[in-house]
Amino acid sequence: MKLTTTFLFILVSVLFVSCAKHNSLTKTEQWDVFQIDLTASVKGNPFMDTDLNAEFVNGETRISVSGFYDGNDTFRVRFSPPEQGIWTYKTQSNNADLSGKTGEFECIAPTNGNHGPVKIVNTWYLQYADETPFYPVGTTAYQWTSVKQSIQEQTLETLEKAPFNKIRMCVFPKSYVYGNETEPWQYPFERVGDENNFEKPNVEFFQNFDKRVKQLCDMGIQADVILFHPYDRWGYSKMGKEMNERYVRCMIARLSAYRNVWWSLANEWDVPDIKESIDWEGIGTLLQKEDPHHRMRGIHNWYNSEDHFYDHTRPWLTHVSVQTSQFYNAEKWRNQYQKPLMFDEMRYEGDVSSGWGNLTGEEMSSYFWMAGLSGGYGTHGETFRNDSDTSEVRWWAKGGTLLGESPERIAYFKSVLEQTPVTEMQPVFIDNGNPENLNNNVYIFAKPGVIYLAYVSDANQNVEINLPGDSNYQLDIIDTWNMKILEQKTIEPGDFSFETQIPYCALRITRN
Numbered sequence: 327m328k329l330t331t332t333f334l335f336i337l338v339s340v341l342f343v344s345c346a347k348h349n350s351l352t353k354t355e356q357w358d359v360f361q362i363d364l365t366a367s368v369k370g371n372p373f374m375d376t377d378l379n380a381e382f383v384n385g386e387t388r389i390s391v392s393g394f395y396d397g398n399d400t401f402r403v404r405f406s407p408p409e410q411g412i413w414t415y416k417t418q419s420n421n422a423d424l425s426g427k428t429g430e431f432e433c434i435a436p437t438n439g440n441h442g443p444v445k446i447v448n449t450w451y452l453q454y455a456d457e458t459p460f461y462p463v464g465t466t467a468y469q470w471t472s473v474k475q476s477i478q479e480q481t482l483e484t485l486e487k488a489p490f491n492k493i494r495m496c497v498f499p500k501s502y503v504y505g506n507e508t509e510p511w512q513y514p515f516e517r518v519g520d521e522n523n524f525e526k527p528n529v530e531f532f533q534n535f536d537k538r539v540k541q542l543c544d545m546g547i548q549a550d551v552i553l554f555h556p557y558d559r560w561g562y563s564k565m566g567k568e569m570n571e572r573y574v575r576c577m578i579a580r581l582s583a584y585r586n587v588w589w590s591l592a593n594e595w596d597v598p599d600i601k602e603s604i605d606w607e608g609i610g611t612l613l614q615k616e617d618p619h620h621r622m623r624g625i626h627n628w629y630n631s632e633d634h635f636y637d638h639t640r641p642w643l644t645h646v647s648v649q650t651s652q653f654y655n656a657e658k659w660r661n662q663y664q665k666p667l668m669f670d671e672m673r674y675e676g677d678v679s680s681g682w683g684n685l686t687g688e689e690m691s692s693y694f695w696m697a698g699l700s701g702g703y704g705t706h707g708e709t710f711r712n713d714s715d716t717s718e719v720r721w722w723a724k725g726g727t728l729l730g731e732s733p734e735r736i737a738y739f740k741s742v743l744e745q746t747p748v749t750e751m752q753p754v755f756i757d758n759g760n761p762e763n764l765n766n767n768v769y770i771f772a773k774p775g776v777i778y779l780a781y782v783s784d785a786n787q788n789v790e791i792n793l794p795g796d797s798n799y800q801l802d803i804i805d806t807w808n809m810k811i812l813e814q815k816t817i818e819p820g821d822f823s824f825e826t827q828i829p830y831c832a833l834r835i836t837r838n
Contacts, residue, residue, distance in 0.1 A: 351412070351430060353432050354407060354431055355435070355437060356407055356409065356436045357441075358440060359540075360406070360407060360433075361403065361583075362404075362405075362427070362429070363400060364393075364417070365399050365400055366399060372395040372401075373395050373525060373576075374572075376401070376420065376421050376424070377420050378393035378394070378403065378417065379392045379419075380403045380405070380427075382405050382413050383413065383414050384411050384413045389405070391405045391618045392578065392616075394580055396529055397533075401424055403415075403417070403579075404579070406443075406585055406619050411432070412432055413430060413431055413432075413433055415428065415429055415430070441456045443455050444548060444588075444622060446644065446665070447749050448750070450666050452703075461703075463491055463703075463706070463736060463739075464493065464494065464548075464668075464703070464706065465705065466493070466707040466721075467494075467721055467724065468496045468723055468724075471497075471534060472496075472510035472511060473508070473510070473715075476715075477715055478725070480714050480727060482538075484728055488728060488737075489733060489736050489737035489740050490733075491547050492550060493550065494552060494590065494593075495550065495552060497514070497535060498555065498558065499514075499562075500555065501557050501559040503680075504723065505718025505719060506723050508717060510531075512530055513528055513560070514527065514531045525569075527573075535580075535581075543586040548587075549586050549588065550670075551588065552592065552626075553574060553589065553590065553592065553609070554591060554592045554609075555592060555593040556597040563604070570604060570605070571608070571609070571612060574609055578616060578618075582619045582621060587621050588623070588624065590623075590624050590625065591624070592604075592606070593626050594626060594649070595628070595636060596628045596629065596636075606625065610623065610625070610642035610643065613642060614641070623645075624645050624647035626648070626649060626671070627649050627650075630652075632652075639663060645667070646667045646668060647670045648670065650669065653693075653696045653697055654767065656700035656701055657753065660702075660753075666703065667700075667702035668702065668703050669703065670705045672693045674706070675690035675731070676707075676730070677709065678709045683722065684709070687730055688807060688830060690732035691736060691830070692783045692806075692830055694739045695783075695806060698743055699770060700769060706732060706736060707722040712727040712728070713727060735809060738806065742779070742804070751779075752771070752773075753772075768789050774794065776836070777834070777837070778791055778793075778834070778835040778836075783830055785828050786825060786826065786827075787826045788824070788825050790821070791822045791835065792822070793819045793835065794819060797819065797838050798816050799817050799818075799838060800816060800817075801834070803833060806830045817835070
């Protein structure tokens with residue numbers, strides 16, 4: 327009896343110590359960010375001379391993550407745990423003060439809207455890692471993190487109220503027409519006069535970028551991070567192969583752990599100034615091999631032509647990112663590339679003289695319906711000069727505020743699509759092959775026998791669908807511009823025909 331009591335006492339003590347140990351561990355949600363902070367004094371240039379990585383282990387899973395220098399003798403390693411449980415880690419470095427550091431943390435269940443990173447499902451579609459549906463509705467604010475802080479804050483306030491859950495954004499500042507002639511709030515690298523020292527990144531600039539990506543994550547917005555672009559009078563597109571790779575590795579270390587990050591190698595990779603000077607294949611392969619979190623990877627073209635598309639069959643590209651409004655080609659591209667299709671620049675709502683930036687609100691909204699019902703995903707932009715500053719500020723370039731009429735209608739479009747089983751639907755291509763008659767074409771997206779969405783931008787256009795089965799269907803006639811259902815009625819199966827009476831008309835047909 328005494329032996330048994332002693333054994334039980336030891337067992338309880340061990341369990342108590344074990345529980346106490348686990349309760350004292352740092353807790354990080356699955357898919358959130360666990361960060362190691364280390365301090366070391368470094369002789370020479372810590373950006374160039376110090377290597378740091380950590381191996382994280384959970385059972386049979388081992389993941390190696392690179393670290394980075396963040397100023398003031400501080401080094402960091404950021405890791406996003408893909409699995410729950412106890413993770414241990416050990417650092418390695420060519421600096422003895424950073425090497426051999428060990429620790430552990432507990433990865434717990436996600437909460438508060440943390441659905442994990444976006445993943446591909448059913449070849450052409452997207453959802454969160456926890457299988458929660460995700461329907462991307464994007465916008466563009468190229469250099470919003472390079473303008474002064476007050477405008478950056480205003481951009482976030484605008485996004486809080488907007489329907490967009492993805493934003494295309496450059497790392498580097500941009501030099502272009504329509505108010506893009508200003509200097510950035512900070513330069514990305516040490517700069518004396520017109521000379522850059524690419525061996526000395528400006529920590530404050532990149533810390534601000536990290537902060538903004540984290541804020542977007544907290545808002546549920548995907549950050550499509552554009553690594554290079556040609557609109558550059560400062561020299562960031564001319565760093566050379568070695569510095570390009572070092573910069574990309576630094577961005578992986580800083581940002582990859584944030585679950586909302588996507589990588590876009592370029593805005594307009596095929597502009598002659600950068601087409602041959604940057605090793606796109608090398609950068610893409612680097613991202614594929616060295617990003618420990620395997621974030622989405624794309625590359626965006628310049629000229630609105632298939633001749634300027636990158637080869638999206640490349641294995642390092644996870645999705646198709648195109649600048650075009652050729653929705654009638656969606657069937658060909660879906661079949662050719664077998665990847666999600668992002669119409670990442672369909673032209674923008676606004677009033678600039680350039681044709682790419684002067685769509686009406688009706689046209690911008692209509693483009694989302696055509697892109698979506700073609701089985702792709704659309705991205706918005708706006709070029710109106712807004713009231714964010716005394717200088718010229720336009721959303722597509724610098725963020726600030728939105729003045730256009732399309733965002734409210736895009737929100738309505740998004741709500742309609744989110745009520746459908748998008749990842750189980752397919753576009754039904756009937757007469758979308760005439761580029762001269764784009765707006766008159768009928769766009770149909772369907773899970774046959776279950777639900778159909780049809781869209782026509784002009785009045786007096788005919789929609790024809792064969793509705794299988796013996797059950798009746800419900801027809802909703804939707805005025806997409808005024809965002810309301812005009813009529814609901816029951817229709818019989820079989821050959822269905824409908825002539826639109828208004829422009830920007832959608833039909834939703836669901837089987838009872």
